[in-house]
Amino acid sequence: MYKVIVIDDEPLARSLIVKLLQAYPNFEVVDECPDGFEAFKSIQKHNPDLLFLDIQMPRINGFELLEMLDKPPAVIFTTAFDEYALKAFEIHAVDYLLKPVTRERFDKAIQKCQHQALNKNIDAVSNLIEDQVYEGYQHRIVVKDRGNIRIIPAEEIYYIEANDDYVKIVSKEGSFLKKNTLTNIEKILDPNLFVRVHRSYLMPISQLQSIEPYEKNSHIALLHCGMKISVSQAGMTRLKSLLRL
Amino acid sequence: MLKRFVKYGRLVPLPILLFIVGIATLPFSSGIDAIWKSLAIDIGLHLVFVVIASFFLEWRIRKYPTKVLATLHATFLAFVSAILLFVIADLFLCSLIFNDKIYLAHIDNTEVMRLIMAWLCLGWLAHITVLRKHQEDNQKEIELHQQAVISLREAELFRLRQQLQPHFLYNSLNSINALIQLDPEKAQEMVGKLSDFLRLSVKRDVEEFINIQEELNYIESYLAIESVRFGNRLKIESIQSGEDWEKAKIPAFILQPILENAIKFGLYGNTGNVIIKINISLRDKLLHILIENPFDDTTQPPRGTGFGLEGISRRLTILFARADLLEIKKHNHIFSTIVKIPQ
Numbered sequence: 386m387y388k389v390i391v392i393d394d395e396p397l398a399r400s401l402i403v404k405l406l407q408a409y410p411n412f413e414v415v416d417e418c419p420d421g422f423e424a425f426k427s428i429q430k431h432n433p434d435l436l437f438l439d440i441q442m443p444r445i446n447g448f449e450l451l452e453m454l455d456k457p458p459a460v461i462f463t464t465a466f467d468e469y470a471l472k473a474f475e476i477h478a479v480d481y482l483l484k485p486v487t488r489e490r491f492d493k494a495i496q497k498c499q500h501q502a503l504n505k506n507i508d509a510v511s512n513l514i515e516d517q518v519y520e521g522y523q524h525r526i527v528v529k530d531r532g533n534i535r536i537i538p539a540e541e542i543y544y545i546e547a548n549d550d551y552v553k554i555v556s557k558e559g560s561f562l563k564k565n566t567l568t569n570i571e572k573i574l575d576p577n578l579f580v581r582v583h584r585s586y587l588m589p590i591s592q593l594q595s596i597e598p599y600e601k602n603s604h605i606a607l608l609h610c611g612m613k614i615s616v617s618q619a620g621m622t623r624l625k626s627l628l629r630l
Numbered sequence: 631m632l633k634r635f636v637k638y639g640r641l642v643p644l645p646i647l648l649f650i651v652g653i654a655t656l657p658f659s660s661g662i663d664a665i666w667k668s669l670a671i672d673i674g675l676h677l678v679f680v681v682i683a684s685f686f687l688e689w690r691i692r693k694y695p696t697k698v699l700a701t702l703h704a705t706f707l708a709f710v711s712a713i714l715l716f717v718i719a720d721l722f723l724c725s726l727i728f729n730d731k732i733y734l735a736h737i738d739n740t741e742v743m744r745l746i747m748a749w750l751c752l753g754w755l756a757h758i759t760v761l762r763k764h765q766e767d768n769q770k771e772i773e774l775h776q777q778a779v780i781s782l783r784e785a786e787l788f789r790l791r792q793q794l795q796p797h798f799l800y801n802s803l804n805s806i807n808a809l810i811q812l813d814p815e816k817a818q819e820m821v822g823k824l825s826d827f828l829r830l831s832v833k834r835d836v837e838e839f840i841n842i843q844e845e846l847n848y849i850e851s852y853l854a855i856e857s858v859r860f861g862n863r864l865k866i867e868s869i870q871s872g873e874d875w876e877k878a879k880i881p882a883f884i885l886q887p888i889l890e891n892a893i894k895f896g897l898y899g900n901t902g903n904v905i906i907k908i909n910i911s912l913r914d915k916l917l918h919i920l921i922e923n924p925f926d927d928t929t930q931p932p933r934g935t936g937f938g939l940e941g942i943s944r945r946l947t948i949l950f951a952r953a954d955l956l957e958i959k960k961h962n963h964i965f966s967t968i969v970k971i972p973q
Contacts, residue, residue, distance in 0.1 A: 394860075395859050397809060444900075444926065465800035484804035
């Protein structure tokens with residue numbers, strides 16, 4: 386018996402999946418969720434084997450939800466996105482269903498699921514956002530905070546520090562760890578607002594209060610929040626070009 | 631000013647040259663043996679004053695343009711300038727060559743001739759300026775019109791994109807798909823609503839201005855589908871007030887993108903029930919349209935609208951030559967968009 390959670394903000398879209406799944410007695414729908422927040426709680430509670438996941442949902446989208454999960458279950462995306470856009474994340478999922486979902490296509494996806502994918506561990510999920518399925522830059526970062534999801538708006542970030550496999554995001558609300566590399570985070574944030582001042586530091590340009598020389602070839606940046614972070618020589622060059630000095 | 635004068639100045643030297651030639655040949659036509667020095671002073675003075683007069687005309691006509699009787703106005707201005715030119719040049723001449731009695735007498739004899747020549751020359755210059763100004767105004771108008779046409783095209787294109795590549799349509803079909811299984815009667819109803827919407831959007835004329843009531847009907851058919859898709863989560867409150875508001879005209883494709891934005895932000899930004907308020911009122915020949923939706927700071931706008939409030943603001947500015955017609959406010963998690971349309 387496979388446990389399934391259906392996640393979609395449209396009630397009828399959820400009902401359709403549930404209805405179509407009734408033909409498969411070895412799949413059991415344990416929960417339906419209208420948004421990522423509820424889904425996150427539900428996934429931790431039920432530990433499902435398969436998700437039907439809509440991409441565009443209230444508050445946090447499908448990708449952000451997956452990023453939050455330590456061991457993401459198998460996923461079938463359901464979306465009205467264009468096919469070419471889907472190719473970008475095709476590799477990360479068992480399958481995807483384009484809306485309107487047809488019985489024929491649904492059956493294929495389930496078969497694919499039964500044959501191979503449920504045993505396969507999907508580990509490429511953390512790179513989802515990086516594939517830039519969405520155009521443009523992110524204006525926020527989603528992190529896990531003691532079992533809850535927290536959204537950090539980009540303008541509330543003081544700085545981001547590399548910390549082994551994690552990054553430490555220091556913001557108005559405190560500091561949070563996220564499993565990702567600083568280089569990835571740098572890619573998804575607007576380069577006109579954020580600057581990599583050091584191998585280990587990324588900071589919003591608006592936080593800069595002053596720069597003081599430190600040792601040879603290095604500087605210290607003083608931030609509005611009162612913290613000090615190191616600025617490397619390359620970081621200084623980037624900072625200068627961004628400030629047009 | 632000087633730059634413009636030089637740029638369009640190709641026509642200007644001709645009347646001045648003719649005028650100077652006229653002044654120079656006057657003594658010969660009246661058969662006197664002019665002293666070269668007096669003649670040179672005469673020519674030099676007129677050259678200086680006619681150039682000054684032409685600058686004055688250019689400045690005067692550009693600074694105080696008249697829409698009506700522009701040529702008559704120019705002729706009159708040229709006449710006044712010609713008299714001034716004549717009087718001032720005469721005064722200077724008399725004081726500079728007071729000992730050349732023959733030439734002074736010649737000047738006295740040719741007064742009328744000089745005045746007429748000055749008038750012709752300055753009239754010519756004034757008309758060149760009037761024509762040029764007219765041409766420039768036309769050019770500006772054409773450019774403005776072109777901009778208006780382009781922005782309408784953009785809006786149209788946006789609408790077409792919405793129709794041709796609509797998540798909206800796919801999602802609606804998906805809902806119908808579900809309803810066929812769950813509630814066939816409701817599925818039929820939804821098909822009807824979707825057809826209504828599609829029919830209205832295909833049928834719509836590509837006009838710059840449309841009736842507000844017509845636009846509201848269209849929007850209603852759109853909202854009817856959204857309410858089915860999102861069930862009880864979406865509620866619309868619509869209030870109209872003011873006399874004859876239903877006769878008001880608004881630019882096409884202005885209201886719908888704003889409402890779509892409101893729904894998207896409202897629904898994607900919140901998990902609970904979402905109330906969208908539409909308030910339309912006509913006051914002091916200004917149609918006020920207020921659209922309010924709840925929003926959440928932390929949620930990102932859903933991507934792919936492409937033609938946002940900025941495009942609408944630009945169109946309103948072009949259409950009405952006013953920059954204060956679109957206003958947005960964020961207050962207490964309520965996002966308000968206010969559009970004013972002059973009637």
